[in-house]
Amino acid sequence: MNTPSASPRAWAAAGTVATLAGLALGHLAAALLAPRAAPLSALSDAVIAVVPLSVSHWFIELVGTADKPLLILGIGIGVAVVGALVGVVWRTRPWPGRIAVVLLGLLGAAAAVTRPGLDLAAAVPSLIAAAAALASLEWWSRRWAGEDAGRRGFLLVLGGVGAAALGSSWWAARSGPAGIEAQRDAVALPEPDLPVVEPGPVADFEVRGLSPYRVPNGDFYRIDTAITVPRIDVDTWSLRVHGMVDRELTFSFDDLLGRELIERDITLACVSNQVGGDLVGNARWLGVSLADLLAEAGPDPAADQLVSRSTDGWTAGTPTELVFDGRDALIAIGMNGAPLPIDHGWPVRLVIPGLYGYVSATKWLTELELSTFDSYNAYWITRGWSTPRPIKTQSRIDTPRSKAGSGTVVVAGVAWAQHRGISAVELRVDDGEWRPCDLSDVATGDTWRQWKYEWDASAGDHTLTVRATDGEGEVQTSEVQGVIPDGATGLHRVEVKVD
Template sequence: MRPVGRGSAALAGIAAVAAGLGSAELVAGLVPQAPSLILAVGDFVVDNVPGPVEQWAIATLGTADKPVLIGGILVLSALFGALLGMLARRSAVLASGGIALFALLGVVAALADDRNPVFRTVLVGLVGAGVGIGVLYLLMVGLPRRAPADEPASTVDDEPGTAPALSPVDRRRFLAVTGGATVLGVLAGIGGYLLSGRERIAGLRAAVRLPAPVRQAGPVPAGADLEIPGLTPLFIPNEEFYRIDTALRVPVVDPADWQLEIRGMVDNPYTLTYAELMELPQIEADITIACVSNEVGGELVGNARWQGVPLRPLLERAGLQEGATQLIGRSVDGFTAGFPTLTALDVEEAMVAVAMNGEPLPAEHGFPARLIVPGLYGYVSATKWLSAIELTDWDVDGYWIPRGWAKEGPIKTQSRIDVPGPRATVAAGRTPIAGVAWAPTRGIERVEVRIDDGPWQEAELAAPYDVDVWRQWMLPWEATPGRHVIAARATDGAGEVQTDQRTPVAPDGASGYPIIEVVVE
């Protein structure tokens, strides 16, 4: 009698792994502080992958880096399950050991983060391994089987440790149970994800009542938004704002439990609750922030109206000690970012932000509190899900510095062409060339455009607004038929002209002119 075919065995292994992973995710969602083993492995990869690989992933995948990583883990898990299923044709015991080892790897990855409770982490691993092994045995050994009608049962001579053969009726039953186990595993995983708190965050945010800021952002002057079709708006809606961080799952932080520690090289360390933070005087400011991984002409930059507590009074209350030259922001998930203390003291709009575009911070952007510092790339300043502000000397490094990024991260003077889009086809005649330019804390004084090998032409700028906010620009163009190359460059308020020297994003941000090619018909 034939043993279970390789294809069927592979499906059984995939179903076993799916059921095991799904049940583990469900337990992680049900048990407070229990970690997701899938995300634990992802976090371990993110924390230990070589810097150049991480830089490539961010530059290539952008905001899709996290879904691709999780998808890759799931695909590899399925492939491993298929191999275990085929191994089970020879020995269900060895295959079960493989599932146990698979769960153990997840537990070890989770325990690499000392914030994960040992017992709850092990519990998640045991449940996942137990369910996976149980499903594998059910499919490969335990299902009722019978020999084909033309073969007497007495002739069946299966070797010990191998799975019996399947009759056509058994195969249908086998596929039904395999499919059911896989679907249940997927549903359990989805349930665990939902139970992990994403839906809960919406309720927590809805309960927040924002105080009126003591200093409001000024009204947007007429002409600050050129309102050209296709041109990036002055303010980016929260749901469209770029997101780059190291968190594979958005942390769930209840404001009732949240605390902000001000500690380190200070005379008077103290702790604020969320309620106490919200009682402090707040300011409102329109600020453009950017990711250091933004390529020239890229979209990892955005402008929003932020509200929060200025950093300066928080630091003055703590009393800075001599040598406290760096402010380290620490996230609830362990991420750290550091920048000069003088920046926090000198830049009035540097803040612990609690609101974005008139509403409590979205979960993906740091709820309940984060740091916003004009003029600095996010990798050194924009700590989300803030839990502590620590004053240190300059020798302490934030998360990204040992991974090959520069210690200091001032945002470079940059411009971008939004209209027409790259490789666009436009009609001959008068058409706008338009985009945005930014140099937070310095402002934009001039934008110039060059068409093909022609001279630089000064573009029309939107009405001046705030030096921390990007500025729209537009050049009317009499487009002639043919293929054309368009470049742009900006000059900031300090007189610095955007360089034409092309550099990669690492270690301190990309540089060069944005250049597009269009066809005019």
Template sequence: MDGRAGMWRLAGLVAGLTGLATSYTAAMVLTIRESPVVAIAEAVIRLTPGPVADFVIRFFGASNKALLLVMIFLIVSLVFAALGTAARTRWWAPLAGYSVLALLTAAAVLLQRGSGPVDLLPVVIGYLTWLVVLALLVTPLRRAERAAREPARPAVPTDVPPVGSPAAAQGRRAFLVRALLVGGAAVVVAGAGKVLGSGRRAVEETRRLLRIEGAGQTPPPRGSSLGVDDIASWQTPNDEFYLIHTALVVPAIAPVDWRLRIHGLVEREIELTYDDLLARERTEAWVTLNCVSNPVGGDLVGNALWTGVLTSELLAEAGVLPGADAVLQTSEDGWTCGTPLEALTDDRGAMLAVAMNGEALPIEHGFPVRTLVPGLYGYVSATKWVVDLEVTRFADFSAYWTQRGWGERGPVKIASRIDVPRSGESVPAGNVAFGGVAWMQGTGISAVEFSVDGGPWVPADLGRVPSADTWVQWAGTTEVAPGDHLVRVRATDSAGNVQTDVERDVLPDGATGLDEVDFTTTDTTDTAAG
């Protein structure tokens, strides 16, 4: 067997396993998810046909998942070694092969429920690590092979041919030293990832087991859902709720370590522990949240049941001093937002939320405590992992997003969205169904209308809502002839304000305009006849 070929295989294996080690550590530190290898295993499980899965479970029992992980590890190790061998003669082969592996892994990660762009970072980090390490290892091997092709010149004339090139031997020694150092570093990195990730997973386990008394006792109102397929669910599940934050590493705060300080222009400073907060009287409300970055017709909006403690009661206890008009909120990760004082002290129900849809807040949504202020965009109100509330004046500070050109106070705007039909969808001509959601927190929606091809506005049916702070489902039908069409929607709030058709970008304080969807209707009679 060619010993030099074995070194190329070793280079591919070490580079690949080092990439896996760094991606594992990145997953432990940056997310609360498992490593990319586990994501692949979960994708395999989901895609395995039922009869095959049943056979595996019966044959291997409780060890079937562990066996799957071992098999995946062995397979990718063989692939890494093969790519190392390929690098000997075709430099592009390992690049192409590993790129395919990275894309497949990214797809597996995105198949996980609730995954987002940050969950792809471990894959990217592992891929880049592999590129660097492979280049580091193959460089001395290439030098050794070039030297081996050039016969060594003996220092003293002799009839005995040279055994080998000193330069080639030196290159192989350099490779072995590098491989040993990189392999050792990979072990250290993987071990560090396990240690660093254990704390985050301990917090997640604490959160999972935490039961907040009284949370989830308010069911959706009867009639909130109109029963139309493909309209967004009136209650947004936690793992489908939109997620926007600036934290590269999501804070993982154990409840026992959480503290909230209320200070500034107050008569008395307050510091609360998590137990202090849970010991207070709690409130529960259905509230729709939407992001200021949500474009017209976008999906950065969701509706959930929130449980928490009213900020109005806490600020009343602190005693707000005259002259204050704002509260500067600060997150554990340093993010800040400025909230109008009246929004936290009036009767709209602003709260320090501890539960979402009946369970303790998910870590990525602010566990253990976040703020929630109906009627304001999240960038001026919804602080995840909140640890500090400073009563102050807008004139005395500039918060994270206002420093970047966004509006100071951020009240929500009337909005509506078409969910049915989807853009570009083909539906049977005739009595066509339309539907979607509309919202205007704090005021509520009184009417929704839709128009096809610039025709008359058709009133839609509305679902029931528990308050003015949630979105409402809307649905309706109208006769549509075969062909290509465009439908628009508009909402009217409970104060009589009609949603504007003037188009504005999300910057500086939220988008305006009417959502519209193009669709096609087909003559089913002609289709059947054909």
């Protein structure tokens, strides 16, 4: 073994750069083969699977929808630190350094192959990452460790390789091995056989700062467990119906396109939405009747749970009786007049009004299994959330949020109680009386409803509070409850300074 002439700091830098470059090459391989097998993605999923529920809930409440990016960033930083330590150890004891790199690669490979829907080939990206890091450190130790100029050149070259691999992996992941974006864009959705009932001429109050009646696809909230968004080849995709049925059925995308297509406006909401939060949105969905499709399989009357599965193994459990009670439960293929966006479930997802998304809105849908609640607990039920409950009545102030000028101020927002509808919204200024608000037009109780109130605002600090009444006459509760286990309750308040 040659006596190392480079400093521990130089070896730490070499270990970090070699590890990150290897990681970038591994992600490039995953983008070309199976994006969900990317090392950081696989390790992130493994962390999610083993972290205590209390820690997971705390982290989500702390950072909200930034949880997944921050987790990936944290693991990436951790891998870089491990790489630095490997470099320092390798300086005097190469074999422990080599073993550490191999173990890191095997850890990523094990995390990948245990992900639902992936096979042994998913180990390849992590093994490539480890092999590249190992080869880079061998190259460094044999040729560059003793020369200052050479060391700088090595780090620059390897850094450039890593940056190029990372950029290429991003491009490859976006385009996909089968050109998923182009494939989606090429789909021409048929006209609906059962068009939507338009809500009326005043579905949108068009108040500045007020959420629109239908939220554009690019602005629609996204909540799911997918570290890497599945990119599905529609030509090979299929939907399997099985479990407690008389006969198993399989449907292709073309099969769905050939069925009776239904268009409906339906509001979706996430169970983790805080009072006044934005994890809710209304869209126009195009799809086929979930009840009609399941009926063809002959479901067992004892099957009280419909388990839906995503291509990445995520599951949701829906009460079967709510699928067959006449509500517009859809297997959706379109959103706001376009094929489903990839981030929102392309090519197919579930949309079931009246239930939170964690028990009804499976994206990237591949399976429907008739089962029972006694025999199976879906993904979030095993993590501390309740079995299905109706969506809570909620209302939100969109504008103003902090400041306003004196005089007439339009206070406006949205309210929702899916499948029951909203019959009234009231606003309270400071500790005054509840005042009735104007309501927008709606066609069904499955969508949110805009409201507004013209407030004669006087200078000073004021508190605005809103509450809604659902279509069954129940007034929104003021009792404060967090999102766990079945959705938040309470009244939304904003503090407004009037000049």
